[in-house]
Amino acid sequence: MGKHKKELAGNVITEIILILLALVFLLPVVWMFAQSLKSAEQLTDFKKLFDFPITFRAYVDGWKGGRFLTYILNTVKISVLCVAGTLTSCSLAAFGFAKFQAKGKNILFMVVLSTMMVPTTVTLIPMYNFYSKLHWLNTITPLVLPAFFGASTYNIFLLRQFFAGLPNELGESAQLDGAGWFRIFRSIYLPNAKPALLVVAINQLVFCWNDYMGPLIYLGKPATFTIALGLNAFKGEQGATMDIGPLMAMACITILPVLLLYLFFQKYFVEGVAASGIKG
Incomplete structure (x- = not known):
């Protein structure tokens, strides 16, 4: 007792x-x-x-004083495309690392993980020059394109750990029935990975919604601003006024989608993280 x-x-x-x-x-x-x-x-x-x-x-004053509808629509567009690209590219890469047998696979996976230690600022100037030569500045392409090529190493790692925990017998049984690897991935492993995929989607959505550095570097026209840049621009328009109410009101509107996201999907988020623990 x-x-x-x-x-x-x-x-x-x-x-x-x-x-x-x-x-x-x-x-x-x-x-x-x-x-x-x-x-x-x-x-x-x-x-x-x-x-x-x-x-x-x-x-009312904050909404009328800025172009927040444009900022929100731009942010939603970028976020949705980034989530779709991340789920597609990272799940394919993770599945290959988890289930395919190939020489040097583990070494390659360690190389991929090592990119997490490279600061973003190191690649900032080369990537800016690259997109500038392609005339992609002031478009959403530099913000969206990397997501379709597995740019998120952490999400690849998380999904790889989840796929590694799923039984190999699932794929082997389907192979005996004549299914190809893509069919096995799409019809068997992907539906079983919904908790981890949801975690990846939430992480990517929150990152894109709050991202300030990327839009600041690549977007220069107010019509292309995201909500993070829009808030900063609105702050500049407010100047040194003591009436910070409109700025606080727009900030509340900005964080509301993220709060609701975690409120409604908290259960699945915790389940996905727990189920994606370190596995062989």
Whole structure:
């Protein structure tokens, strides 16, 4: 009984610590949301987190003051294409590393993993020159194209670990029935990898939605801006004004899709990460 009480006390203390940490991390988001519900006069009162009556004028002013519909549509287009490309290229590469038998496969896989240690800034200038010579600047091509060629090493690793954990007998049985490798991949292994694929999709979607460096380098026209660049441009247009309500309102709209994504898919995200643990 004493051991049970100690375990219970330890669990309670752990939960309390986690709740306190969650509150600390949530405080900036709560503050941002509170500022977006204040009038210009209420924003000067720093003593109150929430002030009444609340107003949504910041959302109206922010939406009218920028081209946020264009920014959001551009971001959605880039994100969807990147997710589709990443799922296609990374799943094919991961399946090959996990199930195909070839000389030097493990060495090649280590080479692929080693690219994770190369900083993005090292390849920034060569890639910029490459896309510039192809006249692809101010288009979404530089942001989307790498996804279709397995640019995400981490996602290849994650999917490879998942495929390696699936029984080889699944593919061998299909081979006896005359199925080719692509048919085996598409009809057998891919449906069983849905949890891991969902994790990859969420990771890639969040990365594309929040990406600032890529669009900053390759996109120079306001009509092509993503939401990250749009927010920064809107901040510049606001200048040194004390009315930060519209900026906070647009920031709340920006993070809302990501929050909803994790809220509705948290279960599958955890299952995918757990199921994709380190396997041979």
